[in-house]
Every structure is written in C-alpha cells, then in structure tokens.
Amino acid sequence: xxxxxxxxxxxxxxxxxxxxxxxxxxxxxxxxxxxxxxxxxxxxxxxxxxxxxxxxxxxxxxxxxxxxxxxxxxxxxxxxxxxxxxxxxxxxxxxxxxxxxxxxxxxxxxxxxxxxxxxxxxxxxxxxxxxxxxxxxxxxxxxxxxxxxxxxxxxxxxxxxxxxxxxxxxxxxxxxxxxxxxxxxxxxxxxxxxxxxxxxxxxxxxxxxxxxxxxxxxxxxxxxxxxxxxxxxxxxxxxxxxxxxxxxxxxxxxxxxxxxxxxxxxxxxxxxxxxxxxxxxxxxxxxxxxxxxxxxxxxxxxxxxxxxxxxxxxxxxxxxxxxxxxxxxxxxxxxxxxxxxxxxxxxxxxxxxxxxxxxxxxxxxxxxxxxxxxxxxxxxxxxxxxxxxxxxxxxxxxxxxxxxxxxxxxxxxxxxxxxxxxxxxxxxxxxxxxxxxxxxxxxxxxxxxxxxxxxxxxxxxxxxxxxxxxxxxxxxxxxxxxxxxxxxxxxxxxxxxxxxxxxxxxxxx
Numbered sequence: 001x002x003x004x005x006x007x008x009x010x011x012x013x014x015x016x017x018x019x020x021x022x023x024x025x026x027x028x029x030x031x032x033x034x035x036x037x038x039x040x041x042x043x044x045x046x047x048x049x050x051x052x053x054x055x056x057x058x059x060x061x062x063x064x065x066x067x068x069x070x071x072x073x074x075x076x077x078x079x080x081x082x083x084x085x086x087x088x089x090x091x092x093x094x095x096x097x098x099x100x101x102x103x104x105x106x107x108x109x110x111x112x113x114x115x116x117x118x119x120x121x122x123x124x125x126x127x128x129x130x131x132x133x134x135x136x137x138x139x140x141x142x143x144x145x146x147x148x149x150x151x152x153x154x155x156x157x158x159x160x161x162x163x164x165x166x167x168x169x170x171x172x173x174x175x176x177x178x179x180x181x182x183x184x185x186x187x188x189x190x191x192x193x194x195x196x197x198x199x200x201x202x203x204x205x206x207x208x209x210x211x212x213x214x215x216x217x218x219x220x221x222x223x224x225x226x227x228x229x230x231x232x233x234x235x236x237x238x239x240x241x242x243x244x245x246x247x248x249x250x251x252x253x254x255x256x257x258x259x260x261x262x263x264x265x266x267x268x269x270x271x272x273x274x275x276x277x278x279x280x281x282x283x284x285x286x287x288x289x290x291x292x293x294x295x296x297x298x299x300x301x302x303x304x305x306x307x308x309x310x311x312x313x314x315x316x317x318x319x320x321x322x323x324x325x326x327x328x329x330x331x332x333x334x335x336x337x338x339x340x341x342x343x344x345x346x347x348x349x350x351x352x353x354x355x356x357x358x359x360x361x362x363x364x365x366x367x368x369x370x371x372x373x374x375x376x377x378x379x380x381x382x383x384x385x386x387x388x389x390x391x392x393x394x395x396x397x398x399x400x401x402x403x404x405x406x407x408x409x410x411x412x413x414x415x416x417x418x419x420x421x422x423x424x425x426x427x428x429x430x431x432x433x434x435x436x437x438x439x440x441x442x443x444x445x446x447x448x449x450x451x452x453x454x455x456x457x458x459x460x461x462x463x464x465x466x467x468x469x470x471x472x473x474x475x476x477x478x479x480x481x482x483x484x485x486x487x488x489x490x491x492x493x494x495x496x497x498x499x500x501x502x503x504x505x506x507x508x509x
Contacts, residue, residue: 003030004300005068005076006293007061009105011040011083011137011161012265013207014057016064017293018073025305026325027297031067035060036261040083040137044162049087057093058100065101077296078105081113082138082159110155114141116295117205118150123298123312124290124319124395125229131198131280134205134291135272137161137265144194148311152194158185160208163268170264171249178245181268185275195280202282205291207262208269213287214257215240223425226391228289229399234277237285244270316361316396320368323392327375337456339367342447346440348463352470352500353439362401363440365394366408370444386410390425403428404437411441412448415495439499442492449488450474457482470500473507482508 002021008014014037018030037056039049068076084090085107097105108116117134122145132143136159143153164170167181189195204212213230216222220236243255244266253263262269273285295310302310312318324330346353346360353359366389373384389406397405403425410416415438429437450458457480464471476482489506496504 002304003071003073003075004297005064005073005078006296007064007076007078007103007105008293008296009039009057009078009080009084011043011081011139011159012036012038013137014039014060015293016060016067017297018067018071019297021301021304022326024325026322027301028326030071033060033064038137038161040159040161042165043083043087043138044165047087048089049083049093054093054096058097061097061101061103065103076103077300078103079292079296080105080107081292082110082136082155082157083161085109086138086157110139110141111153113139113292114143114153114155115150116292116299117141118143118145118153119295119298119310120290120292121203121205121288122148123310123315124294125203125286125288126315126396126398127201127203127286130201130203130286131195131276131282132203132205133209133273133276135160135208135269136206140272142189142192142195144198144200154192156188156192158188158272160206160265160269160272163271164265167268169267169271173267178267178271182271182275185271186279189272189275189279195276198280198282200280200282202273202276202280202285203288204273204285205288206269207259208266208273209285209287210289211257211259211262211266212237212240212270212273212285214259215255216257218256223428224390224399224403226289226399227287229395230287231398232285232287234283234285237273237277241270241274314396316365316394319393319395320365323394324368324372327372329374331371331454333456334451334454335368335371337451337458338370338444338447339364341450341458341461342367342444344461345443345446348461349443349470349500351465352502355436355440358401359436359440362397362405362408363444365389365397365405366412366440367444367447369394369405370409370412370448382410382413382416385412400428400433404433407437408441408444411438412444414445414492415441435499442495442499445492445495446489449492450485452484452488455480457485468501469503469505470496471505471507473509475509 004019006017015034017032020030021027039053039057041053042050094105128148130145134141138159139155139157141155144151167177210227213227216232216236299310342363346363369389372388373381376384386406389409390403457476458474460475462473493504
C-alpha cells in the first residue's frame with residue numbers, strides 16, 4: 001500500500017488531497033480539503049504576501065501535516081503557484097513553511113502549471129482538440145491541445161483576485177470599471193495568438209469555471225450534482241454573465257449556485273471567461289473538476305507503475321479497471337464472460353438494432369460494471385449498480401452517457417419499473433435514448449443469463465435471420481450442461497420481442 005498527499009497552494013485557495021495506491025495498482029482518494037485563504041490578497045499593490053494570508057495558509061498547513069502524521073503518509077508533493085511565484089517574500093514564506101511544518105513546498109512555473117492541468121484533463125475527459133484555461137487567483141494558464149497533444153501553452157499574469165483588486169470589481173462596480181477591466185483583460189489575452197479564432201471547445205479549470213457550472217445546473221434544474229465534464233453552452237454563459245455583472249453585490253449573492261466565498265471574485269473571473277469565448281469563437285465550455293492536483297498524481301502514478309508517459313491511452317478502460325480493482329471480491333471471470341457475450345450479441349444483431357460504436361461502448365461499460373451493486377446488497381443489486389455507475393469516477397464518457405450506461409446495467413435482470421421509480425434521473429434520457437437503453441439492457445440481460453452458473457460455458461454466438469424470427473445459435477464448451485442458462489435466457493424472450501419486434505429462438509450446440 002502506497003499513500004501520497006498533494007498540496008496545492010494557490011492565490012485564492014489551498015487544497016489538500018490524500019490518495020492511496022493498493023498493492024494491485026488501484027488508486028483511490030482517502031481525503032480532500034479546500035480552504036479559501038486569499039493568500040494573494042493585496043499582492044497587486046504591495047508585491048508581497050500579506051501577513052494575514054500567510055497566517056491562514058500556515059493554519060491549514062499545520063492541520064494537513066497532522067493529518068499526514070496520523071494517516072502515516074510519508075510522501076507529500078506540495079506546490080505553490082502564482083501568488084508565491086510573484087511575491088517578493090515568496091521564498092521566505094516557503095522557508096517558514098518548511099521550518100514550522102516540515103513540508104517542503106516548491107514553486108512551479110506557469111508553464112509547468114499549464115502542463116499539470118493538461119494532464120488532469122486529458123486523463124479524465126475524452127476530448128482531443130480544445131483550448132484549456134486554468135483560471136486562478138493571480139494568473140491564467142492557456143494551452144492549445146490538438147489530437148491530444150500540447151501544441152502551445154503560456155501563463156498570463158491575470159487572475160480573479162488580482163483583477164478584482166486592480167479594478168475594484170468586488171462590490172457594485174460602475175460600468176466604467178467593468179469596461180476598463182474587460183479592455184485590460186482583452187489586451188492581455190489578445191497577445192496569445194494561438195487561441196484566436198481557434199473554434200475549439202473551451203475546457204475550464206478553477207473555481208470560476210466550476211461556479212458557472214453550478215449556477216447553470218441550478219437555473220436549468222439539472223439533477224445530476226456533478227461538475228466534472230459538465231458542458232455549459234455559450235448562450236447559457238452569456239445569460240449568467242449578464243446576471244452577474246448587472247446585479248448589486250447583495251443580489252449577486254442570491255444567485256443559486258454561486259458560492260458565498262467567491263461572490264466578490266466572480267465578476268473579474270467572468271470577464272476573463274467572456275473574453276476567452278469571444279477570442280476563441282468557442283460555442284461551449286466544458287468544466288473540469290480535475291486539474292493540477294490530479295496532474296501531479298498522474299505524473300507520480302506513471303513513475304510508480306513504470307508507465308512510459310503519464311497518460312492513459314484509453315481513459316474509459318483505465319478508469320473502469322481501476323474502479324473494479326478497488327472493490328473487494330470482484331468476479332473477473334464472470335465479468336469478462338458477460339462483457340464478451342454482450343459484445344457478440346451486439347455485433348451479431350447489429351443489422352437489427354442499427355447502433356454503432358458509441359452504443360457498443362455503453363453496453364460494454366454496463367457489462368463490466370453490472371454487478372458492482374453487490375457491494376451494497378446482493379438483493380436488488382442491479383438497482384444499486386445503476387446508482388453506483390451513475391456516480392462512480394468513470395472517465396471517457398459524457399455525463400449523459402454515464403447515466404445511460406447506469407440504466408443499461410440497472411436492467412440486467414430485466415426491465416424494471418421499480419428501478420425507474422426509485423432512480424431520480426429517470427427523466428434525463430430522451431425517448432430515443434430510452435429505446436436504446438431498453439434494447440441494450442435486453443442484450444446485457446441475455447448475456448448475464450447465459451452465465452447464470454458462472455461456468456463461462458458459451459464459446460461463440462451466431463445469428464440466423466428468418467422472417468420476424470432471430471435464431472441465436474450458441475456454441476458451448478464440450479460437455480457443458482446448458483439447461484440452467486437456457487431456462488434463464490428463455491425468461492427474456494417476451495422482452496426481446498417487445499424491444500426488437502422479432503421473436504428469438506435459442507439453439508444450443
């Protein structure tokens with residue numbers, strides 16, 4: 001068992017995460033903590049870290065050190081970003097941290113900060129071409145990514161805290177102050193030529209981006225309370241932008257989803273994002289809950305696991321594998337068999353259902369995770385699996401695709417209105433998606449039934465088509481007894497006919 005702590009000392013917040021790596025290589029979070037310490041407050045005027053900010057940071061760091069001692073965490077990666085990087089007393093503060101806590105904290109460059117944010121995103125969001133920004137308190141890191149690789153990156157010394165102080169946008173800023181701030185931000189960002197007219201999705205890291213996602217979720221009634229990989233359209237952003245910049249400070253705090261500790265910084269941060277939308281001509285903002293800290297971990301994990309590079313070739317496969325390895329008593333033989341049979345059924349019946357690679361990926365995901373609900377309770381575990389899959393740290397799918405996969409798995413013992421009634425997200429899929437979910441869950445149910453005895457007896461599947469009849473020819477291992485599987489699969493014949501409009505005939509050989 002390996003344990004690691006990561007500390008990110010930013011201009012506005014300090015974050016602490018503790019993770020563990022099991023002997024089988026599975027990694028998982030043990031703890032996380034965040035505090036708004038405003039370390040960069042006053043930096044733009046004095047060029048120094050304030051005593052109050054440093055004291056707030058020290059209070060947190062001493063708590064984190066105690067937690068590491070109690071948790072027997074010996075390895076700590078601690079980094080400081082723009083505030084300490086730009087402050088004239090930054091080095092002295094780092095020495096004080098080491099003297100009083102024993103924590104060795106290193107200042108990282110803006111370029112490295114951008115790279116770590118990229119690692120956090122590229123390993124958790126399945127997008128290959130995008131403009132990435134990491135908006136902090138004292139800087140914004142910009143990165144152009146093409147075909148999954150960094151092409152250019154830069155750190156620009158403007159952030160939510162420094163802009164707020166420079167243009168006094170925290171309270172009820174007058175139009176002149178807003179115009180001056182926006183003009184200043186525009187002049188700074190126009191120098192970054194590689195983002196101009198990129199026409200790519202924006203991916204945003206940082207508290208401002210996350211707050212916009214939360215506000216949009218509350219206003220639109222979005223039920224899934226998950227920020228990572230949430231997609232915010234440009235039109236929705238603009239509506240929120242107008243609300244934020246025209247309300248008084250008192251009324252701004254009443255906007256649903258806006259964090260109280262960020263209401264004074266949100267205007268400056270919003271002006272930066274609005275300018276980025278304008279310059280890049282992007283039509284959507286994908287909000288990432290993963291960034292620098294995750295990038296530091298992936299870098300560490302790559303070295304720990306002897307990976308060639310700190311990137312996963314298939315983030316969906318990696319995240320599913322990691323999640324399963326973190327669970328006890330996983331029956332890998334059964335999972336692999338159900339996945340294999342479900343994929344064969346999908347491929348053989350493709351002319352009937354007409355679905356493509358996207359839907360196949362959802363079915364395979366559901367097949368691999370269909371039994372995870374047993375960790376809660378064996379009885380009704382399909383319903384528990386649906387909930388777990390919907391909320392698990394599975395990367396490589398959109399939020400809606402993850403919900404779809406959760407329902408497919410939830411029906412692996414047959415279509416159940418009970419699950420639909422008990423699962424709060426039942427209204428989220430469209431009618432077309434529900435048709436797909438029911439059909440793919442029927443294939444998964446057949447695959448699960450074929451391995452009822454956990455003997456992996458089905459070797460191959462072939463399909464013959466007759467008029468309104470699908471003949472499923474199942475080849476079993478020599479000497480296998482398939483009576484139980486045959487009985488269980490036949491319980492699904494009426495469901496198959498209802499969903500696919502054809503009768504199913506089973507032939508064993």
